[in-house]
Amino acid sequence: MPDNAESTDVLFSPLAINQVTLANRIVMGPMAAVSPRPDGRPSEQTIAFLCERAKGGVGLIILGGTTATRRAYEESPVKGTLRFDDDRYVPALKRMTDAVHAHGTPIFAELTASFGTMAKPSDWPCIAASARNLVIKPDTLPQGVIAPFEVTTAMPREATVDEIAQISQETAVAAARAQRAGFDGVEIPAMMSYFLASFLSPRSNWRTDEYGGSVENRARVLVDIVRLIRERVGASFPIGLRISANEHVEGGQGPEGFANIARHVERAGLDYVALTDGNYERMDASISATDTPTVAHGEAKIFREALSGPLLIGGVHGPGGATQVVSGGHGDAVMLARPLLADPEFANKIRDGRAPEIVQCDRHNQCLRRMTLGMPIRCTVNPRMGRESRQPGSLPPAERLVKAPVERAVLAASGNPRLMSLVGKLAKKRS
Numbered sequence: 001m002p003d004n005a006e007s008t009d010v011l012f013s014p015l016a017i018n019q020v021t022l023a024n025r026i027v028m029g030p031m032a033a034v035s036p037r038p039d040g041r042p043s044e045q046t047i048a049f050l051c052e053r054a055k056g057g058v059g060l061i062i063l064g065g066t067t068a069t070r071r072a073y074e075e076s077p078v079k080g081t082l083r084f085d086d087d088r089y090v091p092a093l094k095r096m097t098d099a100v101h102a103h104g105t106p107i108f109a110e111l112t113a114s115f116g117t118m119a120k121p122s123d124w125p126c127i128a129a130s131a132r133n134l135v136i137k138p139d140t141l142p143q144g145v146i147a148p149f150e151v152t153t154a155m156p157r158e159a160t161v162d163e164i165a166q167i168s169q170e171t172a173v174a175a176a177r178a179q180r181a182g183f184d185g186v187e188i189p190a191m192m193s194y195f196l197a198s199f200l201s202p203r204s205n206w207r208t209d210e211y212g213g214s215v216e217n218r219a220r221v222l223v224d225i226v227r228l229i230r231e232r233v234g235a236s237f238p239i240g241l242r243i244s245a246n247e248h249v250e251g252g253q254g255p256e257g258f259a260n261i262a263r264h265v266e267r268a269g270l271d272y273v274a275l276t277d278g279n280y281e282r283m284d285a286s287i288s289a290t291d292t293p294t295v296a297h298g299e300a301k302i303f304r305e306a307l308s309g310p311l312l313i314g315g316v317h318g319p320g321g322a323t324q325v326v327s328g329g330h331g332d333a334v335m336l337a338r339p340l341l342a343d344p345e346f347a348n349k350i351r352d353g354r355a356p357e358i359v360q361c362d363r364h365n366q367c368l369r370r371m372t373l374g375m376p377i378r379c380t381v382n383p384r385m386g387r388e389s390r391q392p393g394s395l396p397p398a399e400r401l402v403k404a405p406v407e408r409a410v411l412a413a414s415g416n417p418r419l420m421s422l423v424g425k426l427a428k429k430r431s
């Protein structure tokens, strides 16, 4: 969607999500770029990273890189997550939410229940709606992320009804914990091929019990979680759902199917829906190279018609695109991820008429490549990103001084298409 000269004022009108009022329509989407402490608590860097974005004027922060259950923590494919699976994490999380609130910004917590087939090997059995794994093809990856060969994920076992009930309960308990830790709302992530997402599409769910088959049955796990959370947090605490609009694969579920699921969950007491795209089989759709793909391809319209509550649209990289989403009624707010790594001041610069000064995300996705390689997230156009807590002019910690050159070498090698193609050919020969 091209930038144009339309007034950006529409972005700075308030938006109510249940009892929480956002000052504007620019939301920071969840990102595992929060550098937690090794014990799963927020670090000084976590707080500095979030506060810089709050100061930069976003109307809401949705905290990513989180785990709601012990299982999710142990099996997380992302190195280091913020834990919500025990009361002992509440005081440190509260210190973090207090720091964000000092800037007048509300903060919601994304609560990942389990990673399903994307789980890394751990003591926990890998489970999903049905025993279906993924084959991730190199040509479905976002630009800049190069895999030399297909990746086949772990084969999950079909989750038992007891396991589903336990994960649902634990997620609800984590939501109540988030509320006690000062969060203003919670978001249930059911996208990116994770455990909850595996229930939503007939392609990944062929159960014959009450969790499979009809739309009602495939939505059941989410309906149950929303009800369980609502019982614990009360009527006025916002609960959101993060859901993919489209699988974008042959025989996969399209927007009508996903919107039907979202409508069912909304009726159970949901306050908003955050729309993403694709999944791990089409990561090029999830981490898009173009602006607002779900608006451009019509998925947002289908969700708009199916739902009555606020709709958050992702994949926006410029003020023009953001304005068009809201003024065109495609969504009630825009949800930005990479653009806020590139420029935490994105919202303030638009508000103050300084939009041309916005530092644009280059979409080369080094941030993502670093994440997949287990390295701390950095941004190629914003050298301060990931180092917000460091005093200007101070030296990096000794550990970083040692690791940084190695990381640079690994990044250079893994970002070289010819080298990666050679690695792919060698691997094929050996197999």
Ligand SMILES: Cc1cc2nc3c(=O)[nH]c(=O)nc-3n(C[C@H](O)[C@H](O)[C@H](O)COP(=O)(O)O)c2cc1C
Pocket: 029, 030, 031, 032, 033, 064, 065, 066, 110, 189, 242, 276, 286, 287, 288, 314, 315, 316, 335, 336, 337, 338, 339, 367, 368, 371, 377
């Ligand atoms: C480094 C990085 C980490 C991410 N971590 C999460 C996460 O923890 N949870 C989540 O739901 N999405 C995560 N995402 C996806 C983003 O929230 C967003 O959907 C995606 O980047 C597309 O939006 P954008 O074009 O604004 O970047 C992550 C993306 C990036 C680049």
